[in-house]
Amino acid sequence: MGLWVGSEVxxxxxxxxVVGELDFxxxxxxxxxxxxxxxxxxAVLDLGGVTFMTSAGLALLLEWHRRLAEKGGALRIAAPQAQVLRLFALADVVHVLDVRGTxxxxxG
Structure with missing residues (x-):
C-alpha cells in the first residue's frame, strides 16, 4: 500500500x-x-488512516513537534490507531507528543 496525504484548515x-503506511x-x-x-x-496530523508506522515515521513526527514548538506553535496528533499508539508507547513518546482522540x- 502507498500513502495518501490531504490538507485543509x-x-x-x-x-x-494521512492514509496508508508511513515507513522509510x-x-x-x-x-x-x-x-x-x-x-x-x-498543525494537526490526523493519523486515523495510518495502518502501519515505522520508526522513520515516528522520527518525522518528533522532528515536526520540535520545529513547531520552536516557533511557539504546536503539533497535535489526532486519532491514531492501536498499532501506532503501541509504537508511541514502545518509543516512550506518549508524554512528548500531544495525542488527541479526534x-x-x-x-479545539
Whole structure:
C-alpha cells in the first residue's frame, strides 16, 4: 500500500490527514507535504488512516513537534490507531507528543 496525504484548515489549525503506511519509503512524501502546507506554527496530523508506522515515521513526527514548538506553535496528533499508539508507547513518546482522540478535539 502507498500513502495518501490531504490538507485543509479547520478552526485555525492546518490539518494534514494521512492514509496508508508511513515507513522509510513514504516518509519523504509526508515530509514534502508538511514543508508545503504547514507554514504557520499550528498543525494537526490526523493519523486515523495510518495502518502501519515505522520508526522513520515516528522520527518525522518528533522532528515536526520540535520545529513547531520552536516557533511557539504546536503539533497535535489526532486519532491514531492501536498499532501506532503501541509504537508511541514502545518509543516512550506518549508524554512528548500531544495525542488527541479526534481531529475535532485536536483543533479545539
Amino acid at each position: 479547520f478552526n485555525g489549525w492546518r490539518v494534514v490527514a 519509503d513514504t516518509v519523504p512524501m509526508l515530509a514534502t507535504r508538511l514543508e508545503e502546507d504547514v507554514t504557520g506554527g499550528w 481531529t475535532q478535539e485536536a483543533c
